[in-house]
Amino acid sequence: MGKASPYCRVTCLDYGEEQGFTNLFYADKPSEQFVFPIPGFYLETDTGSKILFDTGCSPDFKQTWGLLNEFMPYVRPSFMLDQLKKMGVTPQDIDYVIMSHLHYDHAGGLSSFRGAKAKIVVQKAEAQVAMSTIYTNRSDVAYAGYIGTDFQFSDLNWMVIDGDYDLLPGVHLLFLPGHAPGEMGARIETKKNGDLIIASDAVYTAESFGPPAKLPGAAINLDDYVKSVEKIRRIAGLYEAKVIFGHDSAQKLAMFPEWWD
Numbered sequence: 001m002g003k004a005s006p007y008c009r010v011t012c013l014d015y016g017e018e019q020g021f022t023n024l025f026y027a028d029k030p031s032e033q034f035v036f037p038i039p040g041f042y043l044e045t046d047t048g049s050k051i052l053f054d055t056g057c058s059p060d061f062k063q064t065w066g067l068l069n070e071f072m073p074y075v076r077p078s079f080m081l082d083q084l085k086k087m088g089v090t091p092q093d094i095d096y097v098i099m100s101h102l103h104y105d106h107a108g109g110l111s112s113f114r115g116a117k118a119k120i121v122v123q124k125a126e127a128q129v130a131m132s133t134i135y136t137n138r139s140d141v142a143y144a145g146y147i148g149t150d151f152q153f154s155d156l157n158w159m160v161i162d163g164d165y166d167l168l169p170g171v172h173l174l175f176l177p178g179h180a181p182g183e184m185g186a187r188i189e190t191k192k193n194g195d196l197i198i199a200s201d202a203v204y205t206a207e208s209f210g211p212p213a214k215l216p217g218a219a220i221n222l223d224d225y226v227k228s229v230e231k232i233r234r235i236a237g238l239y240e241a242k243v244i245f246g247h248d249s250a251q252k253l254a255m256f257p258e259w260w261d
Ligand SMILES: [Zn+2]
Pocket: 103, 105, 106, 201, 246, 247
């Protein structure tokens, strides 16, 4: 048998828009309200594996978000299940759910995978801090993104990894701590469009990427944050990869039914 083709095709999913503060994204800006997109990603490998990258916000956000609903409202809801339905995909079809991290705008759709075969891939550092945060009621801003009802299920098929990890041919997971303790991105190999790096919240926007990297207003560790941005820059240079930012309204994405293939 020959080596499995490494190639994937990737489409971006619309998980709606949230309102936030500019100084959360950029430490050097005044606190002004703005609206940012929440993208997710769906990947198919040449060998037939189906992979979801992030799950967006919870359909129960009105009940579970608390004060976020007042100050960082989900101004245009768009849920994972509806996005999958548009593609004719159900949660039962998915083999892997890659969790960039467990903040509420990324982990809110996980309950749809309870009892399903999908492996929920998460970094050890992320799972540890998310769990300890909800059990200890930490409230400093860098810990404020975790809502226990998003991910605290014993019937999810967790797959805990620690560091960079080659998940499948063409799907290379990148450990990018800083924004969150176990922030994770991915380098995806496509045939026509070359390599893509899904940076998620390791880099919010093109402005955050620089160079030089622009510091966010809240991060679990700013030294790690800068190292992770530079890691992305290095890998992007090595593979001539296109970097996809976490919440950049100006970046053009291949939204379903378009694909990067
Ligand atoms: Zn986010």
